[in-house]
Amino acid sequence: MDVQIHNKSSTSCVFACSGPSLNKVDPFSLGLPVAVISTAIRKIPNPDYWVYSDYINEMHGVEGKAAFENLNILKITQKGKEKGYGAMVGKNITSYECELTNRHYDRSNVFQPGKIFSKGPHKSISFGIQWAHSVGFKNIIFCGNDLQANSLEEKYCYPVQLFDIKKKHNFKRTLDEVQDYIREWYPIAKQKGYRWFSWECGSIFDGMVEKLTPEIIGELGVLPKSNTVINTNVGEQISIQEPNTNVPNEIMDYHELMKIAKNL
Numbered sequence: 001m002d003v004q005i006h007n008k009s010s011t012s013c014v015f016a017c018s019g020p021s022l023n024k025v026d027p028f029s030l031g032l033p034v035a036v037i038s039t040a041i042r043k044i045p046n047p048d049y050w051v052y053s054d055y056i057n058e059m060h061g062v063e064g065k066a067a068f069e070n071l072n073i074l075k076i077t078q079k080g081k082e083k084g085y086g087a088m089v090g091k092n093i094t095s096y097e098c099e100l101t102n103r104h105y106d107r108s109n110v111f112q113p114g115k116i117f118s119k120g121p122h123k124s125i126s127f128g129i130q131w132a133h134s135v136g137f138k139n140i141i142f143c144g145n146d147l148q149a150n151s152l153e154e155k156y157c158y159p160v161q162l163f164d165i166k167k168k169h170n171f172k173r174t175l176d177e178v179q180d181y182i183r184e185w186y187p188i189a190k191q192k193g194y195r196w197f198s199w200e201c202g203s204i205f206d207g208m209v210e211k212l213t214p215e216i217i218g219e220l221g222v223l224p225k226s227n228t229v230i231n232t233n234v235g236e237q238i239s240i241q242e243p244n245t246n247v248p249n250e251i252m253d254y255h256e257l258m259k260i261a262k263n264l
Contacts, residue, residue: 012139012220013132014199016044017125022144022157025200029225030141030217035076035132038124040144041067042158051076051128053098056084058163076131078117096131110188120181123174129185139195139220141212146202147179179204 016027018040027034027044036047038054045063050073056064067073068090075093082093097116099105109115111133120126125145132140149155152168155175167174186196186208197212198205210216217224 011137012141012222013049013137015125015128015132015140015142015145016040016047017142017144017146017201018043018156018158019144019146019149019202020154020157021146021200021202025143027143030199031223031225032141033137035128037128037144039064040157047073049074049076051124051131053078053081053124053127055081056090059167061158061161076128078127096127096134098127107184107188110185111192111194120185123178123181125178126181126185129189133189133192133194138193139197141197141199142201142205142209143199144201145198145205147175147182147204148202149175183208 010032013033013035014027014030016022016034016036018038022040022043027047033048034044035049035051036044038052039059039061041047041050041064042061045067047067050064050067052060052075056068060067065085065088068075068084068088071091073092075090077093077095078098079095082090082095084090099116099119101119105118105120110118111130113134117127117130117134120130129140144157146155149171152164152171153160155171156164182205189196196209197216198209199212
């Protein structure tokens with residue numbers, strides 16, 4: 001069964017990834033559907049979507065266990081990964097078929113309607129990007145996608161627990177693999193008319209994709225909630241105020257949004 005977009009009036013969504021930069025923003029403040037990626041559920045336990053490509057396990061925390069049973073959160077996963085937490089039965093789960101191998105794949109199949117998802121580096125973020133575009137999200141706004149860390153303890157937006165230590169031996173390789181695939185897939189996404197934005201991420205991802213700015217917010221027709229913080233290209237932070245709800249959406253045009261963004 002294909003999933004319908006949470007907010008049919010939106011073609012944009014926010015990806016809340018598990019890097020420490022996620023702590024700098026409220027992913028809900030743009031007023032867009034929020035997809036939490038894998039273990040970021042430990043930081044954002046109440047998303048619209050929870051996207052993961054592994055069996056649910058202890059590394060998803062007690063928050064993941066609760067989300068697994070929460071009917072209000074739509075879980076997005078790979079076929080065969082619908083179960084988790086022993087005998088627990090998850091609720092509101094939709095799965096998608098993926099290639100069986102991540103070693104070789106046909107680039108022409110990436111983001112191709114009617115094709116099963118490419119495995120990529122076998123990570124939730126590469127799976128999630130394909131899912132988002134397949135259900136109609138044209139624009140993905142990333143936060144917490146740092147793609148670098150000096151240690152395991154610095155990799156996440158949440159405190160590291162003892163059970164996380166088992167990932168210590170390959171944490172850097174994992175980041176490098178994701179970085180390589182994002183570099184490879186981003187030009188393909190652009191060719192197909194998709195756009196990726198860095199809202200609050202590490203410098204590596206910032207250097208790959210478009211930086212989210214008030215101008216782009218206006219271009220996308222996003223109506224942020226009050227106190228949404230957007231970093232500009234010159235390092236300033238702009239706090240976007242609550243739009244005038246008495247103004248019809250059709251006349252809340254680019255110039256109006258720019259006034260809001262500049263707090264005029």
